[in-house]
Amino acid sequence: MKRLLILGGGTAGTMAANRLRRRLSPTEWRITVVDQSEAHYYQPGQLFIPFGIYRPSDLVKPRRRFLPEGVDLVIAEIERVVPEDNKVVLADESELGYDYLIIATGTSPRPQETPGLAGAEWQQSIHEFYTFEGASLLGEKIARWDGGRLVIHIVDMPIKCPVAPLEFTFLADAYFAEQGMRDRVEMIFVTPLDGAFTRPVASRHLGAMLEERKVALETDFMVERVDPEKKRLVSYDEREIPFDLLVTVPLNMGADYVARSGLGDELNYVPVDPQTLLSKAHDNIFALGDASDIPTSKAGSVAHFSLELFEENFVQYVRGRPMIQLFDGHANCFIESGRGKGLLIDFNYDTEPLPGKYPLPGLGPFTLLRESEANHWGKMLFRWVYWNLLLPGKEMPLEPLMSMAGKEVEATVR
Ligand SMILES: Cc1cc2nc3c(=O)[nH]c(=O)nc-3n(C[C@H](O)[C@H](O)[C@H](O)COP(=O)(O)OP(=O)(O)OC[C@H]3O[C@@H](n4cnc5c(N)ncnc54)[C@H](O)[C@@H]3O)c2cc1C
CATH class of the missing domain: 3.50.50.60 (FAD/NAD(P)-binding domain)
Structure with missing residues (x-):
């Protein structure tokens, strides 16, 4: 056996x-x-x-x-x-x-890897949503928070679901607006990357969405430590970012x-x-x-x-034959953008996320790098798909390798 x-x-x-x-x-x-x-x-x-x-x-x-x-x-x-x-x-x-x-x-989040992060303010004014317990505690915090300076922060890449901090930001903007308190919340997105996201076209689109929502963007921020007493993030190049509520994505490790x-x-x-x-x-x-x-x-x-x-x-x-199905790094992620809308990105090792339609070229129903209601419903439906199709390994009508069909290539040179 x-x-x-x-x-x-x-x-x-x-x-x-x-x-x-x-x-x-x-x-x-x-x-x-x-x-x-x-x-x-x-x-x-x-x-x-x-x-x-x-x-x-x-x-x-x-x-x-x-x-x-x-x-x-x-x-x-x-x-x-x-x-x-x-x-x-x-x-x-x-x-x-x-x-x-x-x-x-x-992979899992490691707050103890950043000095000061898992200190006295952990789960007081410093929160995360990458663990089940953390997300639940953050929910309780937000429900009773009455505004101030909200800093959304990534310690370092790679992290799982790299769009999740942006989604959190978009949802927070919509949530505070709905609660009638958006004018009492100053929002700052702090990232070690040189833009809102990893690759140029997506970074430009998502950066513009932060700007529309009046979220300040602080880039190239390599956090050295957190000062829990003064409630500040401190970077290696000595920039300081104060917060009332910090929602961080700690270093992720295997x-x-x-x-x-x-x-x-x-x-x-x-x-x-x-x-x-x-x-x-x-x-x-x-x-x-x-x-x-x-x-x-x-x-x-x-x-x-x-x-x-x-x-x-x-x-x-295991039968001694060659492996001929070669993976290309194909990824796609829905990006929830608030107010019942979302985006979708589709990319692989070599091709960055581009605008277009997915999975049917020209038809969608999902829109790549553009907000639509269909994308929001795709994201919400995904929970059912996860338990009922994905985990049991059932066939899904999606190609495992990335396709250029339906993508608008000229956007890369704009
Ligand atoms: C907030 C958030 C939002 C996300 N959104 C999306 C999304 O919209 N779309 C998407 O595609 N992905 C998303 N992801 C990412 C997705 O959940 C992960 O990429 C996926 O679960 C990875 O699967 P995995 O099997 O590699 O790891 P996991 O599903 O994390 O499984 C790892 C398992 O290993 C076990 N384990 C770990 N260490 C040990 C040990 N020492 N001994 C015994 N057992 C151990 C754990 O208990 C766990 O069950 C999101 C993730 C987060 C946190």
């Missing part, structure tokens, strides 16, 4: 278990998933909790429900991988052996056991071939989802598109 061990039963690990269970004979393959918790969170929904659009209980379901028959689930914290012995050690020192290993333990196992880079991401997701160091280890170092967005959509190709590659690989 061959053993496939999947570390992490989140978005990527659950999809992999479902897809591969269908492809690998149960008489020849045992599949085991390890995760530290019984609860599966729909993370994109955390964006909506602070504004009362979703309640925390809307986002949680039992992890076991999304794993198929014939897949074992072990609830335990992973301590380390010993690749030389093809085994994984759990926190209680018990061991699980494997023939093939998939690392899918994602799981610590990855570092303890000697499998990660400086942020605990596993170096892989960006086209096949095979570890650069071990020929029986793959990394899927946010856990790898591939140079595209850390997003559920990337996990989904890459998994569609990985599934066939893995089946061929």
Whole structure:
């Protein structure tokens, strides 16, 4: 019996278990998933909790429900991988052996990595929405906040869902306007990037949207520390930004056991071939989802598109055949922009987000880099799609590789 061990039963690990269970004979393959918790969170929904659009209980379901028959689930914290012995050690020192290993333990926010951030003001005037608990606490804070200087801040890239801080900003603008208190809230978006977003065309569009909403933009801000007493962000080049309420995205890092196992880079991401997701160091280890170092967005959509190709590659690989389905870094993300509208971006390793229509060229129904109501409904529908189609690994009418059809190329040279 061959053993496939999947570390992490989140978005990527659950999809992999479902897809591969269908492809690998149960008489020849045992599949085991390890995760530290019984609860599966729909993370994109955390964006909506602070504004009362979703309640925390809307986002949680039992992890076991999304794993198929014939897949074992072990609830335990992973301590380390010993690749030389093809085994994984759990926190209680018990061991699980494997023939093939998939690392899918994602990435998580680390406020303690920035001096002063996780100090006395943490969860008082300093909040985050990248954890389920953090989003819930921020919701309580916003509900009783009566205005002042709101600073939305990213410590460093890469972060998962890199558009989420912008979405938070757009939603906050709409929320405070609806509450009749927008004139009592000064908003500043503080980023280590040189613009509102990573790539030039999208950065220009999204920067203009911040300006329209009277949100100040502070770029190239590399935070050195937070002064909790004076309530200020301080950068390495000695700029200071005061806040009444700071909503920060702390440094994101892969799981610590990855570092303890000697499998990660400086942020605990596993170096892989960006086209096949095979570890650069071990020929029986793959990394899927946010856990790898591939140079595209850390997003559920990337996990989904890459998994569609990985599934066939893995089946061929274990039979000794070449992996010919090569991933291009395809990502797409809805960007909720408030007041019932949203944008969509679609890109890959080589092509930046461009305006146009998606998925049907010229027809949409979604609009790329332009606000529309259809995009908002796409985003809201995504929660159902996540639980019912994405996690079970069902077929979706979307191409895994990015297409240039429907994109307006001339926009790049404007
Ligand atoms: C606020 C927010 C908004 C987002 N919005 C979007 C969006 O609109 N669209 C989109 O595509 N993506 C979005 N994302 C990103 C998306 O949720 C992630 O990219 C996706 O979940 C990654 O899947 P993953 O399987 O790699 O990691 P995860 O789904 O995070 O799963 C990792 C699993 O590993 C487990 N684990 C970690 N360490 C250990 C350990 N030591 N021992 C045992 N188990 C462990 C965890 O419990 C977890 O279940 C958003 C994320 C956030 C936080």
